[in-house]
Amino acid sequence: MSLPWVQHVILAPILLPLIFGAGLILINERHHQRKFFINLASTLAMLLTAVALLLLTDHEYWPDGIGLYLSANWAAPFGIVLLADRLTAVMLLLTSVLATASLIFAMTRWSRIGVHFHSLFQFLLMGVNGAFLTNDLFNLFVFFEVMLAASYGLVLHGYNSVRIRAGMQYIVVNLLASFFFLIGVALIYATTSTLNMTDLAARLERLNPEDMVLLKIGVVILALAFLTKSAMWPLGFWLPTTYSAASPPVAAMMVLMTKIGVYVLIRLWLLLFSEGPAAGFGFDLLLWGGLATLAFGTIGMLASQEPGRMAGYAAVISSGTLLAAVGYGQPALINVALFYLISSTLAVAAFLMLIELIDRIRTPGAAMLALTMEAFAVEDKPGEPVGKAIPGALAFLGLAFACCALVITGLPPLSGFVAKFSLFHTLLNPVDAATGIGVVTWIMIPLIILSGLAGIISLMRFGVRTFWATQNPVAPHLQRSEVMPITALLLVCVLLTVQAGPTMAYLDRSAETLNQPAIYIDRLASSPVIGDTVLEDDQ
Amino acid sequence: MEAVIAIAMGIMFGSGVWLLLRPRTFQVIIGLLLISYAVNLFIFIMGRLTINQPPLTLAEGTIDPALYADPMPQALVLTAIVIGFATTALYLVVMIGARGLTGTDHVDGKETSR
Numbered sequence: 001m002s003l004p005w006v007q008h009v010i011l012a013p014i015l016l017p018l019i020f021g022a023g024l025i026l027i028n029e030r031h032h033q034r035k036f037f038i039n040l041a042s043t044l045a046m047l048l049t050a051v052a053l054l055l056l057t058d059h060e061y062w063p064d065g066i067g068l069y070l071s072a073n074w075a076a077p078f079g080i081v082l083l084a085d086r087l088t089a090v091m092l093l094l095t096s097v098l099a100t101a102s103l104i105f106a107m108t109r110w111s112r113i114g115v116h117f118h119s120l121f122q123f124l125l126m127g128v129n130g131a132f133l134t135n136d137l138f139n140l141f142v143f144f145e146v147m148l149a150a151s152y153g154l155v156l157h158g159y160n161s162v163r164i165r166a167g168m169q170y171i172v173v174n175l176l177a178s179f180f181f182l183i184g185v186a187l188i189y190a191t192t193s194t195l196n197m198t199d200l201a202a203r204l205e206r207l208n209p210e211d212m213v214l215l216k217i218g219v220v221i222l223a224l225a226f227l228t229k230s231a232m233w234p235l236g237f238w239l240p241t242t243y244s245a246a247s248p249p250v251a252a253m254m255v256l257m258t259k260i261g262v263y264v265l266i267r268l269w270l271l272l273f274s275e276g277p278a279a280g281f282g283f284d285l286l287l288w289g290g291l292a293t294l295a296f297g298t299i300g301m302l303a304s305q306e307p308g309r310m311a312g313y314a315a316v317i318s319s320g321t322l323l324a325a326v327g328y329g330q331p332a333l334i335n336v337a338l339f340y341l342i343s344s345t346l347a348v349a350a351f352l353m354l355i356e357l358i359d360r361i362r363t364p365g366a367a368m369l370a371l372t373m374e375a376f377a378v379e380d381k382p383g384e385p386v387g388k389a390i391p392g393a394l395a396f397l398g399l400a401f402a403c404c405a406l407v408i409t410g411l412p413p414l415s416g417f418v419a420k421f422s423l424f425h426t427l428l429n430p431v432d433a434a435t436g437i438g439v440v441t442w443i444m445i446p447l448i449i450l451s452g453l454a455g456i457i458s459l460m461r462f463g464v465r466t467f468w469a470t471q472n473p474v475a476p477h478l479q480r481s482e483v484m485p486i487t488a489l490l491l492v493c494v495l496l497t498v499q500a501g502p503t504m505a506y507l508d509r510s511a512e513t514l515n516q517p518a519i520y521i522d523r524l525a526s527s528p529v530i531g532d533t534v535l536e537d538d539q
Numbered sequence: 540m541e542a543v544i545a546i547a548m549g550i551m552f553g554s555g556v557w558l559l560l561r562p563r564t565f566q567v568i569i570g571l572l573l574i575s576y577a578v579n580l581f582i583f584i585m586g587r588l589t590i591n592q593p594p595l596t597l598a599e600g601t602i603d604p605a606l607y608a609d610p611m612p613q614a615l616v617l618t619a620i621v622i623g624f625a626t627t628a629l630y631l632v633v634m635i636g637a638r639g640l641t642g643t644d645h646v647d648g649k650e651t652s653r
Contacts, residue, residue, distance in 0.1 A: 073591075097650070138615055138618070140620075141622075142618065142622070145622045145625075145626065148626070149626060149629060152626075152629055152633070156633065156636070159636065159640070160640070161637075161640045161641050162635055164633065164637045164640055165637070165641075167633055168630075168633055168634070168637060171626075171629070171630050171633060172630070175626055175627070175630065178622075178623075178626070179623075182619050185615070186615070189611065189612065189615070193611075194610075255629070422579065
């Protein structure tokens with residue numbers, strides 16, 4: 001009659017932040033430490049659940065490694081279904097690793113300016129985790145809004161006029177994108193009478209041609225919302241401004257939010273359009289859009305002087321590469337794209353946090369923070385972080401900067417190189433050798449190489465100016481809680497390089513399932529309802 | 540079950556009314572929110588309170604579903620309205636904040652130079 005308890009692990013990544021986030025509101029802002037440790041406990045618990053899900057899906061605890069959670073025990077297409085497969089698990093793990101790092105980074109300083117940082121942080125995680133887990137389009141909308149509402153608060157966190165200005169643009173753009181999302185969902189429901197993604201894929205077969213046209217329009221409008229999130233050109237103009245304005249730990253989390261757009265596109269497009277009656281639809285749009293984004297990011301990267309904007313354009317470049325790789329429409333490319341996604345997310349996030357520390361070489365008394373304090377009237381001014389500084393601050397900053405640059409631009413020996421190399425390898429060795437290598441491939445490879453070159457030029461310029469050309473650089477006051485997360489994120493990149501084989505094999509398995517929508521459809525059709533429902537008793 | 544829900548709604552509605560009558564605008568807006576929650580809950584349970592009942596799925600030959608209004612979009616639009624309302628309200632807050640910090644209601648935070 002009852003569910004095995006393991007089944008509830010699927011729900012944990014959503015429930016944990018909800019409960020902890022709500023609970024944190026009740027604790028007074030004066031108890032920084034207590035709030036921080038409660039937040040950390042919740043985030044670490046999330047990390048554990050993500051690891052558990054990773055193991056459960058990969059060891060096929062559920063058939064085909066796809067775990068389904070029928071909320072309220074309603075039969076499959078009618079209720080909201082949560083779905084955890086290998087891709088979900090790896091994204092959840094990435095989220096919790098990044099969240100732990102940025103939370104620890106925020107400990108001494110950023111979480112103390114302004115109120116309710118910790119609650120908003122937890123709600124953001126709830127939205128992100130929910131978006132990864134849900135298999136229902138409308139539910140996805142709700143989780144997107146949860147995530148966005150929390151991110152609005154976090155972007156404005158540490159209220160100053162720069163953040164307000166960037167925040168206003170960010171909110172308007174995302175509100176508009178959400179309306180597109182709703183229009184798309186409505187059209188999809190109108191044509192297919194379902195909102196369950198997997199059920200949608202199953203119903204494509206039975207759709208008449210007129211409805212198919214409407215459905216395609218619906219999906220495209222829906223995709224606009226995700227493409228705005230993932231900053232495809234020309235929808236991504238808001239991104240660099242917002243990234244450079246947000247406080248560093250928040251900006252690090254926002255790097256992940258860009259990747260959610262890509263994640264949903266991978267999931268939806270492979271499910272609906274990788275086979276069946278509408279096979280191949282829209283892939284060209286993604287491919288060319290991705291290439292345009294790559295070009296835009298490359299130019300932007302070269303043009304930017306500020307490190308914050310550089311990081312923003314690095315995220316744009318990584319989005320462009322991902323979209324192009326997905327749009328290329330070759331199943332073998334998906335796992336490489338996922339590897340690239342993980343490595344670039346970690347590196348850009350680490351870079352965004354590092355920027356703030358590097359800034360202290362040039363401006364010792366953080367001028368912006370002083371302004372923030374005044375505007376917000378925070379009682380307990382943290383000012384400069386207190387506590388013991390670590391030795392060799394300059395050496396650390398230089399080394400960490402070099403590592404970030406290596407991963408972002410894809411130079412050997414770190415994970416960025418592994419990702420780009422396997423990308424080129426797959427592009428140049430098509431499965432179907434008879435067709436040969438198309439023109440698009442010859443556009444895509446130079447563009448990716450050029451974007452890397454632009455990254456090298458831009459980052460080197462910044463590095464030389466900061467570390468070598470500064471007159472008498474003062475070793476800044478760095479804290480262990482600020483150094484640790486950056487080191488940890490870069491170590492994960494190193495680990496990805498060393499363990500590239502097993503990681504690729506895992507991503508290969510997840511891509512294999514993703515490329516076979518029939519597996520998902522079968523799993524959904526056979527998903528069991530627990531116990532006897534009244535309806536079945538009647539029959 | 541009915542009693543619990545009814546009491547919960549009553550408390551929520553009552554607190555809302557009390558807050559609505561308070562002098563500060565913040566209290567008023569919280570009061571309004573509480574009342575709207577109570578009303579939402581009320582609308583929801585108008586579909587009757589049941590436990591472990593399957594959703595409406597019609598067996599063959601009972602009635603023609605084409606003759607009935609589809610309840611789903613109504614449910615969806617309700618959620619959408621609420622979320623849209625909330626995010627718009629949030630934007631309003633940012634607008635006021637921007638007005639206070641920059642001293643202007645221009646989106647760029649500064650008047651265009653003439």
